[in-house]
Amino acid sequence: MSVLVGTGTRLVVQGITGNEGTFHTLRNRAYGTQVVAGVTPGKSGQDVEGIPVFDTVADAVRETGATTSMIFVPPRFAAEAILEAADAGVHLVVCITEGIPAKDMAQVHSYLAVTRSTLVGPNCPGVISPGEANVGIIPGEICAPGRVGLVSRSGTLVYQIVHELTQRGIGQSTCVGMGGDPVHGVGFVESLALFAEDDQTDLVVMTGEIGGDDEERAAAWIGEHMTKPVVGYIAGFTAPPGKRMGHAGAIVTGSKGTAAAKAEALEAVGVQVGRTPTEVAELVATALA
Amino acid sequence: MDLYEHQGKDLFRASGIPTPRGIVCHSGEAAAEATRELGGRSVVKVQVQAGGRGKGGGVVLVDSPERAAREADRMLRDGFGGLPVTRVLCEELLSIAREFYTSILLDRSTGSYLAMMTAEGGVDIEELAHTRPEALRRVHIDPMLGIRTYHLRALTGVLPPEARALAADVLSSLFRLLGEADATLLEVNPLVLLEDGRVIALDAKVTIDDNALFRHEDLEALTSAFPIDPVEARARAHGLQYVKLDGEVGVIGNGAGLVMSTLDVVKQAGADAANFLDVGGGASADLMATSLEVILSDPSVKAVFINIFGGITRCDLVAQGILGALTRVEAHVPIVVRLDGTNAEEGRAILADAAHPRIVPAATMLEAAQRAAAFANGEAT
Numbered sequence: 001m002s003v004l005v006g007t008g009t010r011l012v013v014q015g016i017t018g019n020e021g022t023f024h025t026l027r028n029r030a031y032g033t034q035v036v037a038g039v040t041p042g043k044s045g046q047d048v049e050g051i052p053v054f055d056t057v058a059d060a061v062r063e064t065g066a067t068t069s070m071i072f073v074p075p076r077f078a079a080e081a082i083l084e085a086a087d088a089g090v091h092l093v094v095c096i097t098e099g100i101p102a103k104d105m106a107q108v109h110s111y112l113a114v115t116r117s118t119l120v121g122p123n124c125p126g127v128i129s130p131g132e133a134n135v136g137i138i139p140g141e142i143c144a145p146g147r148v149g150l151v152s153r154s155g156t157l158v159y160q161i162v163h164e165l166t167q168r169g170i171g172q173s174t175c176v177g178m179g180g181d182p183v184h185g186v187g188f189v190e191s192l193a194l195f196a197e198d199d200q201t202d203l204v205v206m207t208g209e210i211g212g213d214d215e216e217r218a219a220a221w222i223g224e225h226m227t228k229p230v231v232g233y234i235a236g237f238t239a240p241p242g243k244r245m246g247h248a249g250a251i252v253t254g255s256k257g258t259a260a261a262k263a264e265a266l267e268a269v270g271v272q273v274g275r276t277p278t279e280v281a282e283l284v285a286t287a288l289a
Numbered sequence: 290m291d292l293y294e295h296q297g298k299d300l301f302r303a304s305g306i307p308t309p310r311g312i313v314c315h316s317g318e319a320a321a322e323a324t325r326e327l328g329g330r331s332v333v334k335v336q337v338q339a340g341g342r343g344k345g346g347g348v349v350l351v352d353s354p355e356r357a358a359r360e361a362d363r364m365l366r367d368g369f370g371g372l373p374v375t376r377v378l379c380e381e382l383l384s385i386a387r388e389f390y391t392s393i394l395l396d397r398s399t400g401s402y403l404a405m406m407t408a409e410g411g412v413d414i415e416e417l418a419h420t421r422p423e424a425l426r427r428v429h430i431d432p433m434l435g436i437r438t439y440h441l442r443a444l445t446g447v448l449p450p451e452a453r454a455l456a457a458d459v460l461s462s463l464f465r466l467l468g469e470a471d472a473t474l475l476e477v478n479p480l481v482l483l484e485d486g487r488v489i490a491l492d493a494k495v496t497i498d499d500n501a502l503f504r505h506e507d508l509e510a511l512t513s514a515f516p517i518d519p520v521e522a523r524a525r526a527h528g529l530q531y532v533k534l535d536g537e538v539g540v541i542g543n544g545a546g547l548v549m550s551t552l553d554v555v556k557q558a559g560a561d562a563a564n565f566l567d568v569g570g571g572a573s574a575d576l577m578a579t580s581l582e583v584i585l586s587d588p589s590v591k592a593v594f595i596n597i598f599g600g601i602t603r604c605d606l607v608a609q610g611i612l613g614a615l616t617r618v619e620a621h622v623p624i625v626v627r628l629d630g631t632n633a634e635e636g637r638a639i640l641a642d643a644a645h646p647r648i649v650p651a652a653t654m655l656e657a658a659q660r661a662a663a664f665a666n667g668e669a670t
Contacts, residue, residue, distance in 0.1 A: 075503075101471055101498055101500045101501035102498045103432065103498065103501065106401060106432040107433055111433065137601055138600065139599075139600040139631060141631075154544060154549075154550075155570075156545075156600065157550060159598045159600050159630060163598070182397040182473075209549055211397075214397075217398065233550075235547075237553045237556065238534075239565075240534065245545060246530045246549070246567040247545040248499070248500060275553075276553075276554055278655055
């Protein structure tokens with residue numbers, strides 16, 4: 001078993017006919033993901049290298065039994081794409097798109113609470129369960145199947161840390177890129193809860209960054225509920241207050257959201273926090289030895 | 290993006306929220322003239338995208354046009370808190386009975402809106418929430434349902450009875466403005482009850498969601514008033530994510546998290562980064578070259594650290610981009626390059642073949658940071 005995506009995932013790609021959509025769909029399929037459909041309004045009846053394209057997600061679900069959606073739709077249409085997927089009954093929606101207005105995401109967040117759909121992202125690299133399925137843009141070749149779960153706000157930090165783990169012979173059960181936006185779907189707490197229940201995961205690595213209080217809430221949850229060891233990393237110790245560091249959500253507001261406060265909150269509940277990605281990998285290796 | 294107070298107040302007025310009469314001035318002379326127009330006395334307020342103006346001499350009551358001119362000249366000459374100042378706001382003096390605080394913001398923790406109100410004006414709100422939480426009313430508002438009368442009753446209930454009805458009007462208007470302008474924060478500190486019974490916004494802090502600017506041409510136009518670092522302007526023109534910092538190591542990386550991490554590792558190696566620059570995913574040779582040109586145009590840069598973890602980005606293209614850039618601009622400082630991930634070996638081979646005297650290859654992120662720090666600190670050549 002793994003979490004969120006696996007051998008049972010049947011993927012529909014919204015925005016499959018765009019450059020990025022096509023490129024990553026084919027990479028995901030080459031990795032072994034069951035890609036069953038694509039959606040681009042007005043292009044039903046066409047196909048992308050044998051993957052049938054539909055006008056709506058509802059059509060795709062009805063015709064192919066898709067269970068998971070991946071979204072590569074431009075930011076101004078992406079919030080609607082998430083709502084459409086939820087209404088079509090897709091269980092998991094992975095939204096890669098960066099740049100969606102926060103107001104649109106707040107509405108999506110409110111609506112999803114009354115549906116059965118789970119959202120990962122937006123502004124995220126997706127989810128990979130090595131050896132089983134890849135839904136998103138994480139390069140599959142740097143991962144290896146194994147028993148460490150990962151959850152991260154940053155995409156390239158996932159790559160960096162996964163790479164360091166794989167080089168040390170430590171594989172991963174699932175890597176969750178939760179995304180760098182202020183309003184997002186699955187976060188640290190939800191991911192930790194999934195990993196805690198997953199009998200293929202022995203240890204979890206969580207990598208946070210400045211801004212918001214996702215890491216502080218994760219620390220509170222770990223203190224009360226977590227049954228497995230957690231190793232942490234926080235990026236942005238040197239980030240000045242009031243400056244947005246690339247990600248929409250990566251900003252220290254007043255005295256809130258600093259890397260130091262986050263690391264302290266995690267350490268207070270027994271999480272070992274590495275000061276560099278390399279140190280994180282070393283801490284994992286030591287904890288598993 | 291954070292608006293100037295006077296820009297925020299323009300939005301307030303257009304939404305029916307009362308504000309003092311005010312005139313934007315770009316010189317001491319104009320401030321004197323404005324103060325005459327406002328009855329010979331005024332409040333001169335420095336216009337910067339930062340808080341703490343009251344404590345730092347950025348807000349001054351003046352009782353003559355001459356005084357107004359002197360204060361405005363001082364602000365325009367000295368700047369504020371290290372920021373350049375291009376304008377001040379002169380406002381009418383009002384008879385204030387009571388000061389309050391109110392704000393509505395996008396609450397990241399819940400994905401909904403959070404409205405707050407307290408009868409204590411001019412306070413540090415984080416401090417108050419910590420020391421006397423009972424003095425601060427907090428109400429979460431569902432973005433689909435909007436602000437309701439029971440929300441307004443709960444929030445204004447903390448105010449004296451004579452201010453409640455008008456404060457509720459202000460809150461309703463603020464919430465409408467929040468949605469219409471795609472704001473993530475509207476803060477009024479203080480909101481005041483005047484001796485004549487009016488309730489009026491004495492200050493305006495407005496943050497607009499950058500991601501929503503595509504549907505607000507009028508708001509995007511306001512950015513032309515903001516001072517911007519020339520290197521930052523150049524980076525932005527090329528669509529690069531760039532933030533100017535205080536150190537000497539120019540940093541280029543792919544992905545916001547990796548770049549932030551790179552800044553931290555440079556610090557641990559004993560130097561400070563000169564900037565944050567994210568070339569993004571799938572960086573082309575041309576974008577890489579542009580990034581390097583931008584960094585090298587910053588006179589404070591004494592060494593460059595390029596940290597690429599290729600996922601979608603291909604390291605061979607990055608290597609070509611670096612060499613391409615060096616045919617367009619002269620590198621006066623060493624460039625430490627760490628390539629890993631997709632096509633890293635090809636990329637490293639391209640750099641090795643070129644054997645450019647300024648390029649210093651490094652095997653790991655840590656080693657690269659140490660090399661770059663040593664160059665920046667003059668400990669290596």
